[in-house]
Structure formats: C-alpha cells, structure tokens
Amino acid sequence: MSKPVPKVGSRRNGHISALKSALRIPKGVIHVQESFKNTIVTVTDVRGQVISWPSAGTCGFNGTKRGTPFAAQTAARNAIRVVVDQGMQRVEVMIKGSGLRRDATLRAIRRSGILLSFVRDVTPDAT
Secondary structure, three states: OOOOOOOOOOHHHOHHHHHHHHOOOOEEEEEEEEOOOOEEEEEEEOOOOEEEOOEOOOOOOOHHHHHOHHHHHHHHHHHHHHHHHOOOOEEEEEEEOOOHHHHHHHHHHHHOOOEEEEEEEOOOOOO
C-alpha cells in the first residue's frame, strides 16, 4: 500500500474559491458570443482573467431551446449575478454574432443596473 500524496493548493482545499471571493472588481468586460445553437457569456476583468462564463446550455436549456432569446437572456443574468456580488459596477460589452439573441442579451445587461462604458460589435466580416 502506497501512501497518498497530499495535493497542495488543490481545489479540494478551497484555496482557489477563497481567493476568487475575496476579489473586488470595479470594472470588467462582458464578451457575448452568439452562434446558431448557443449563447456564451464570458465576464472578465480588465486584464482578461475570466470571472464567470455561463452559456445557455449550462443554464439548463437543451436542444433547440438553447438558441432562443430567452435562453440568451438567462445566461446573461446568471453571468451578471456572479459579478455584481463581487462589486462590479462598470462594464464594456463586446458582442459577436447575429440575430435576436444579441438584442435580448444586451437588454438583460442594461436592466441589471450595471453602467455600460460602451458596446462594441466584434463580429468578423464574411468575406
């Protein structure tokens, strides 16, 4: 029988979650990626470190329901709820993709009470 090696700094010890909850983040960036089947909302700080990354699939929507505007709105609400608890007050929004879901996502972000610095469309050109 070999002796188990203790993992120092592993997630089981709670080191990472303790550090993440202690962070106070006043400003951040919300990246919204729209595809035909899913919506991914990634919230980062200004340095690019990811804080929250829910998608319509992780919010409990399956199949074609992931591609609805309501699923996109729910993903945006879940992302914002996490960062508001950490003290985020001002965000920049980068939206990639097309369709009605981007409007629903932007509407959910504006209703959350967070101040928007700017909204930028980063959809690549189809050339």
